Every structure is written in C-alpha cells, then in structure tokens.
Amino acid sequence: MASNPMYQFNVYRIGPEIKISEVDLSFTNASLFMVISSLAILIIFNLGSKKKSLIPNKIQLLAELSYTFISKMISDTAGSKAKPYFSFIFSLFMFVLFCNMFGMIPYAFTVTSHIIVTFVLAAFIFIGVTIIGFIKHGFGYLKLFVPSGVPVVLLPLIVVIEVISYLSRPVSLSVRLFANMMAGHTMMKVFGGFVISLGIVGGWLPLGFSVALTGLEILVAFLQAYVFAILTCIYLNDALNLHH
Amino acid sequence: MFLKFSRILLIYFLLFSYVESAESGGMPQLNPEFWFSQIFWLIISFGIMFVLLSKLILPKISENLEIRKAQITENIEAAEKQREESDKKLIEYDQLLLNSKKEAKANFNKARKEILKDVDKKRENLEKEINKEIDNAEKEILDLKNKSPEKIRKIAIETSSDLIKQLIGVEVNNSSISAIVEDISRKTN
Numbered sequence: 001m002a003s004n005p006m007y008q009f010n011v012y013r014i015g016p017e018i019k020i021s022e023v024d025l026s027f028t029n030a031s032l033f034m035v036i037s038s039l040a041i042l043i044i045f046n047l048g049s050k051k052k053s054l055i056p057n058k059i060q061l062l063a064e065l066s067y068t069f070i071s072k073m074i075s076d077t078a079g080s081k082a083k084p085y086f087s088f089i090f091s092l093f094m095f096v097l098f099c100n101m102f103g104m105i106p107y108a109f110t111v112t113s114h115i116i117v118t119f120v121l122a123a124f125i126f127i128g129v130t131i132i133g134f135i136k137h138g139f140g141y142l143k144l145f146v147p148s149g150v151p152v153v154l155l156p157l158i159v160v161i162e163v164i165s166y167l168s169r170p171v172s173l174s175v176r177l178f179a180n181m182m183a184g185h186t187m188m189k190v191f192g193g194f195v196i197s198l199g200i201v202g203g204w205l206p207l208g209f210s211v212a213l214t215g216l217e218i219l220v221a222f223l224q225a226y227v228f229a230i231l232t233c234i235y236l237n238d239a240l241n242l243h244h
Numbered sequence: 245m246f247l248k249f250s251r252i253l254l255i256y257f258l259l260f261s262y263v264e265s266a267e268s269g270g271m272p273q274l275n276p277e278f279w280f281s282q283i284f285w286l287i288i289s290f291g292i293m294f295v296l297l298s299k300l301i302l303p304k305i306s307e308n309l310e311i312r313k314a315q316i317t318e319n320i321e322a323a324e325k326q327r328e329e330s331d332k333k334l335i336e337y338d339q340l341l342l343n344s345k346k347e348a349k350a351n352f353n354k355a356r357k358e359i360l361k362d363v364d365k366k367r368e369n370l371e372k373e374i375n376k377e378i379d380n381a382e383k384e385i386l387d388l389k390n391k392s393p394e395k396i397r398k399i400a401i402e403t404s405s406d407l408i409k410q411l412i413g414v415e416v417n418n419s420s421i422s423a424i425v426e427d428i429s430r431k432t433n
Contacts, residue, residue: 006270006271006272007272009271009272009273010272011272011275011277011278011281011282013278018281023280024277024278024280024281025280025281025284025285026278026281027281027285028278028281028282028285030278030281030282030285031281031282031285031289034285034286034289034290035285035289037289038289038290038292038293041293041297042293042296042297042301045297045301045302045305046300046301048305049301049302049304049305049308050304052308052311054312054315060308063305064305064308064309067302067305067306067309068309086302087294087297087298087302088294088298090297090302091290091293091294091297091298094297095290095293111286113273114273114282115273115274116273116279116282116283117282117283117286120282120283120286120287121286121290178273182271182273
C-alpha cells in the first residue's frame with residue numbers, strides 16, 4: 001500500500017479491458033464496489049422481506065425500520081404526492097449509504113469519493129426533477145424563479161439569482177458528497193501515515209486521532225447519505241408542490 | 245531497538261512517498277480515464293438494484309407492514325370485544341351472587357323459624373310431661389307423707405318395745421309405749 005494519501009482514490013482495471021468504439025468500459029475497482037454495495041443492499045433487504053412474522057427478527061426489523069424511516073422522511077419533506085418516487089429515493093439513500101460505509105473498511109474503495117459518480121447521480125436527479133416539474137405544472141413551473149411578494153424593481157435580479165441557484169443544485173449536491181468523502185478519507189490516510197512516521201514514541205497521538213476520525217467518518221457516511229436523500233426530497237417537493 | 249526500527253520505517257516512508265507523489269500527481273478523481281467506465285457500471289449496478297428493489301423487495305416489505313398493522317388493529321378490536329363481554333359477565337356474576345345471597349338468607353331465616361317452632365312445640369310437650377310427672381310425684385309424696393307418721397309410730401313402738409325388752413328384759417304393754425311415743429312425737433313436733 002502506498003503512503004500517498006491520494007493513492008487510495010486511484011481507479012484501476014480489474015480483469016480484461018472492455019472497449020466499445022474507443023470508450024473504455026472496463027471493470028474497475030470502483031465498479032467492483034458499486035456491484036458489492038448493490039448486492040449487499042439486495043441481499044439484506046431480500047432477507048428482510050422474506051419472512052412474514054408478526055414479531056420481526058433482526059434483519060426484518062432492520063429492513064422495516066429503514067422502510068418506515070425513508071417513507072417518513074419523504075412524507076415529511078415532500079408530502080403525500082411524492083409517494084410514487086419512494087422506491088427511487090429509497091434505492092438512492094441505500095446506495096449512497098452502503099457505498100460510504102463500504103468505503104470505511106480498510107483497503108476498500110469509496111465509490112462516492114469520485115466526483116463523476118456523485119455528479120451523475122445528482123444530474124440524474126436534477127434532470128428528473130425538472131422534467132417532473134414541467135409535466136406537473138407545464139410552463140407554470142417557471143414561476144419557481146419568481147418569488148411572490150418581491151418588489152418589481154428587484155425582480156430581474158431575483159430571477160437571475162433564482163435561476164443560478166436552481167442550476168447550481170446538481171453541482172452543490174454532488175460536490176457536497178464527493179468532497180466530504182474525499183476529505184475524510186484523505187485525513188484518515190494522513191493521520192495513519194503520521195502513526196508510521198512518528199513511530200512507537202510519537203505515534204500514539206495520531207493513532208488516537210485516527211480512531212476518533214474513524215468514528216466521525218462513520219457518522220459523516222450516514223449523514224451525507226441522509227443529506228443527499230433529503231435534498232432530493234426537497235427538490236422533488238419544489239417540483240410537485242409549487243409554493244411561489 | 246524500537247527507536248532504530250521506527251527510524252528505519254520513517255526513512256522508508258519518506259522514500260516511498262516521494263516516489264509515489266512523483267508517479268501520480270494531483271487528484272485521481274479528475275483523471276477522466278475511467279469516467280465512462282464508472283458511469284456505465286454505476287448505471288448498471290444502480291439500475292439493476294433499483295429495479296429489483298422497487299419491483300420485488302419493497303412491495304413485500306410494505307405488504308408485511310400493512311399485514312402487521314391490520315393484524316394488530318384486528319387483535320386490538322378482538323381484545324376490546326372480549327373485554328366488553330367479560331365486563332358484562334362480571335356484572336351478571338355479581339347479580340347472581342347477590343341474588344343467591346338473598347335467597348340463602350331467606351332460606352336460613354325460614355329454616356330458623358321452623359326450627360324455633362318445632363323446638364317450642366317439643367318444649368311445650370316436654371313441659372307438660374314434666375308437669376304431669378311432677379304432679380304424680382307430689383301426689384305420691386303427699387300419700388307417703390300422710391302414711392308416714394303412723395308407720396313411724398308403729399316402728400317406734402316396736403323398736404322401743406324391743407329395746408326395753410332387751411335392756412330390761414321385761415315385756416311392756418304396747419299401749420303404754422304408744423302413749424309415751426305419742427307424747428314424745430308431739431313434743432318434737
């Protein structure tokens with residue numbers, strides 16, 4: 001293992017090179033962890049939905065608690081109209097959460113620490129929400145950019161600001177997750193490197209920091225998944241229930 | 245020993261980090277070499293997971309939750325019904341207990357009255373019999389009383405004549421003895 005703190009984010013090919021008309025679609029370590037996360041989600045929730053006992057066992061309880069947690073989050077932030085999008089937001093939350101959590105295993109690769117992955121997710125959400133907004137409200141969806149109760153003189157400025165803030169949504173959504181994951185993992189790697197470089201005498205302090213950071217990173221892994229999902233809900237709420 | 249070891253490690257660490265940073269500078273995230281591969285595999289893995297979750301697994305979980313909810317409300321309703329029934333039965337039981345207590349009291353009173361009546365009758369009969377017997381006894385005693393002085397006089401005369409005969413050896417006339425006895429008995433009376 002290399003000691004460069006950025007080395008952990010390197011993507012490398014696993015298995016044969018797959019190229020489709022000059023586009024490299026090879027299976028990499030990032031792909032491996034995406035597949036592992038998806039499989040873990042499928043296995044856990046499949047086990048959790050198999051038995052239909054009145055008193056749930058542990059894994060069933062886990063599945064049902066996650067279900068009620070997400071469904072409550074959606075109904076709290078986006079109302080009852082967002083029910084058809086429940087399974088997407090559930091999958092999104094679980095995917096981000098599992099990718100973050102698998103990244104916490106030593107030597108594992110963190111899928112969400114790559115801007116391209118988070119940006120694709122955020123862009124998909126952005127485009128989807130915009131399409132839903134236009135389908136539900138037609139061109140009335142553009143009223144989103146014109147807040148009510150604003151003086152006419154300020155209106156051009158406000159509209160420009162609103163449009164910019166709307167367009168920056170996918171960027172902020174993706175950069176938030178990516179930067180959090182990358183910064184946390186880099187910090188842990190740096191402190192881990194200090195443990196080795198300071199040796200048996202001075203290495204205890206960075207080791208303690210490393211342990212504390214691990215706890216913090218697990219919290220951040222959950223929190224960022226939650227933030228990602230709840231922001232999706234808020235955007236969806238804007239598209240479904242126009243308030244302006 | 246440890247210090248030496250850690251120093252050697254430190255040198256190795258610095259050497260390797262120098263080599264590594266020379267090999268790959270900057271952030272691997274901004275290297276577009278595997279971007280399309282990542283997008284492609286993200287779509288595949290996330291897409292398959294999403295489809296399977298939404299079509300197969302999540303409906304099952306929601307169904308489980310619904311079934312549980314229905315079952316729990318059903319059980320609660322049944323429990324409520326049974327409680328109401330038991331309340332009703334409790335009231336019935338109390339009434340029954342009260343009635344039976346009343347009945348028992350009435351029966352007891354009735355029995356006591358009958359027994360008292362019986363006892364009274366028997367006592368009266370007994371008293372009558374006892375009175376009769378007492379009357380008879382009194383009559384007998386009266387008879388005996390009436391007859392006794394003469395008998396006593398006779399016995400007294402006989403015994404005194406016998407005594408005199410034995411003491412003195414003279415036969416005394418019965419009439420004189422009887423006169424004396426009468427005299428004495430009069431005095432004692």
